[in-house]
Amino acid sequence: MNAPGAPDGLGVSGAPGLPGALPGSPRPRIPSPLHAVDDDRFARHGVRLLLKRDDLIHPEVPGNKWRKLLPNLRAAVERGHTTLLTFGGAYSNHLRATAAAGRLLGLATVGVVRGEELAGRPLNPSLARCAADGMRLVFVDRATYRRKTEPEVVAGLLDRHGPCHLVPEGGSNALAVRGCAGLGRELRGRADVVAVACGTGGTLAGLAAGLAPGQRALGVAAVGGGFLARETERLQHEAFGGRRGDWAVDGRFHCGGYARTPPWLREFAEDFSTRHGVPVESLYVAKMLHGLLTSAAEGAFAPGTRLAAVLTGTV
Numbered sequence: 001m002n003a004p005g006a007p008d009g010l011g012v013s014g015a016p017g018l019p020g021a022l023p024g025s026p027r028p029r030i031p032s033p034l035h036a037v038d039d040d041r042f043a044r045h046g047v048r049l050l051l052k053r054d055d056l057i058h059p060e061v062p063g064n065k066w067r068k069l070l071p072n073l074r075a076a077v078e079r080g081h082t083t084l085l086t087f088g089g090a091y092s093n094h095l096r097a098t099a100a101a102g103r104l105l106g107l108a109t110v111g112v113v114r115g116e117e118l119a120g121r122p123l124n125p126s127l128a129r130c131a132a133d134g135m136r137l138v139f140v141d142r143a144t145y146r147r148k149t150e151p152e153v154v155a156g157l158l159d160r161h162g163p164c165h166l167v168p169e170g171g172s173n174a175l176a177v178r179g180c181a182g183l184g185r186e187l188r189g190r191a192d193v194v195a196v197a198c199g200t201g202g203t204l205a206g207l208a209a210g211l212a213p214g215q216r217a218l219g220v221a222a223v224g225g226g227f228l229a230r231e232t233e234r235l236q237h238e239a240f241g242g243r244r245g246d247w248a249v250d251g252r253f254h255c256g257g258y259a260r261t262p263p264w265l266r267e268f269a270e271d272f273s274t275r276h277g278v279p280v281e282s283l284y285v286a287k288m289l290h291g292l293l294t295s296a297a298e299g300a301f302a303p304g305t306r307l308a309a310v311l312t313g314t315v
């Protein structure tokens, strides 16, 4: 089914009618570029920093969104679904990418958003983009949102919105995790440690499974709660039937939780962006880069380590 030369079959259409490239938009850059950067803050500890530019994969469905959503879009089309229904917070990059992908593919999208109180307020820029892309926004209270995977809540949503392809929060299901294994495969032989920011653990779960023996994946939690190692393991079981690869989660750098971006972190992101000419997304990527800098200073990486940081999104 995969076209020759198309890594993971996601680079081009795998079969008639199934999305591999999104119509009316540039072809995806897969494999994404990997380049070394000079950064003395790492170099002084003997660490060679590489940037894996997943942010360049696609202008509207960048980074891990592409790797996770494409397999789900294919599954939706294969099953004859015309609507995607998914979940997210008010600043969710995943909701934005789903809305854009739906528009490009001609699929309807429904976004279930955490926070009933948002319903009566002007939309923030992120939700306004979703709405402009045609996403129907459904605001639910936090208690219902927490129960969003329970059968009664799911059945209620399907009753209201008709048959839908359901994509979980953050896009992390088994299809998505297998899609993210492509990221690991692209990095085989190119780095010793590969770092990625974590929200649900889906990207880390796939990345670690795709790396070669001897390579290590490091997840930097961008959210609090201490659930990520357990959740990453659960996702690996769902996608591959068991734990895969060498990986760990560092829970020290979430800065107080999801979407918490203190001024110093935003300054750090801007400075990194200026130094290296790359966009630094602040909810996830900035926290990961800051975590790597701190860890390098603590001597967490042996001299000579090639450390690849994955830029999983855009600003």
Ligand SMILES: Cc1ncc(COP(=O)(O)O)c(C=O)c1O
Pocket: 063, 064, 093, 094, 170, 172, 197, 198, 199, 200, 201, 202, 203, 204, 281, 284, 285, 312, 313, 314
């Ligand atoms: C830019 C960016 N990086 C990383 C993540 C975390 O990915 P995961 O939910 O697979 O852990 C997200 C989640 O939405 C994201 O938007």
